[in-house]
Amino acid sequence: DAKTTQPPSMDCAEGRAANLPCNHSTISGNEYVYWYRQIHSQGPQYIIHGLKNNETNEMASLIITEDRKSSTLILPHATLRDTAVYYCILPSGGSNYKLTFGKGTLLTVNP
Amino acid sequence: GAGVSQSPSNKVTEKGKDVELRCDPISGHTALYWYRQRLGQGLEFLIYFQGNSAPDKSGLPSDRFSAERTGESVSTLTIQRTQQEDSAVYLCASSYSGETQYFGPGTRLLVL
Numbered sequence: 001d002a003k004t005t006q007p008p009s010m011d012c013a014e015g016r017a018a019n020l021p022c023n024h025s026t027i028s029g030n031e032y033v034y035w036y037r038q039i040h041s042q043g044p045q046y047i048i049h050g051l052k053n054n055e056t057n058e059m060a061s062l063i064i065t066e067d068r069k070s071s072t073l074i075l076p077h078a079t080l081r082d083t084a085v086y087y088c089i090l091p092s093g094g095s096n097y098k099l100t101f102g103k104g105t106l107l108t109v110n111p
Numbered sequence: 112g113a114g115v116s117q118s119p120s121n122k123v124t125e126k127g128k129d130v131e132l133r134c135d136p137i138s139g140h141t142a143l144y145w146y147r148q149r150l151g152q153g154l155e156f157l158i159y160f161q162g163n164s165a166p167d168k169s170g171l172p173s174d175r176f177s178a179e180r181t182g183e184s185v186s187t188l189t190i191q192r193t194q195q196e197d198s199a200v201y202l203c204a205s206s207y208s209g210e211t212q213y214f215g216p217g218t219r220l221l222v223l
Contacts, residue, residue, distance in 0.1 A: 042217075043202050043214035043217050044154070044214045046211050087153075097142065097206075098159070098170075099146075099204075100153070100156065101148075101153035101154035102153050104153070
């Protein structure tokens with residue numbers, strides 16, 4: 001049973017912002033939302049995570065709706081190297097350590 | 112600093128042989144995880160080590176799979192009597208006490 005829902009693919013022009021949506025309507029009060037990405041033939045790379053407040057780091061911003069049922073990952077100025085599969089994850093397990101990666105969103109950044 | 116390293120990067124073996132995959136976590140990380148990723152699929156959780164606690168082995172697919180970790184250092188994932196369906200990328204991650212996981216590059220296993 002999927003805990004998150006993401007579009008299978010998206011396109012973005014180089015230099016523009018990429019906004020990747022994720023629905024997690026069954027999220028519980030103490031579940032964090034994590035975002036990872038996987039560039040072809042590499043291991044997954046951590047991007048950002050949040051609980052209920054919006055978060056920003058050097059890679060991206062994470063906007064979580066007030067009801068916490070959805071979130072959006074924003075890459076402010078996408079580059080060709082940002083082409084990857086992006087995963088929105090709600091870790092499970094007693095200490096929130098099990099990451100279950102679904103199909104994610106394949107973001108293709110075009111020149 | 113150095114990230115998570117895994118060896119070998121690629122392994123080709125014959126059906127029925129045993130294989131050992133190694134993971135060196137980030138220094139100071141108390142937690143270590145193994146995942147499997149079949150071609151075109153998402154990651155499957157295999158096993159989790161946290162300090163001296165008993166590992167969570169709930170993701171191991173069969174008794175042919177086992178893993179060990181010495182203290183808070185290197186871990187070895189062993190697959191006995193490999194089968195063709197074991198072909199996948201095996202990924203290791205580590206974290207400081209169960210927080211954000213940092214992944215290694217993976218070992219690509221091909222069972223002929």
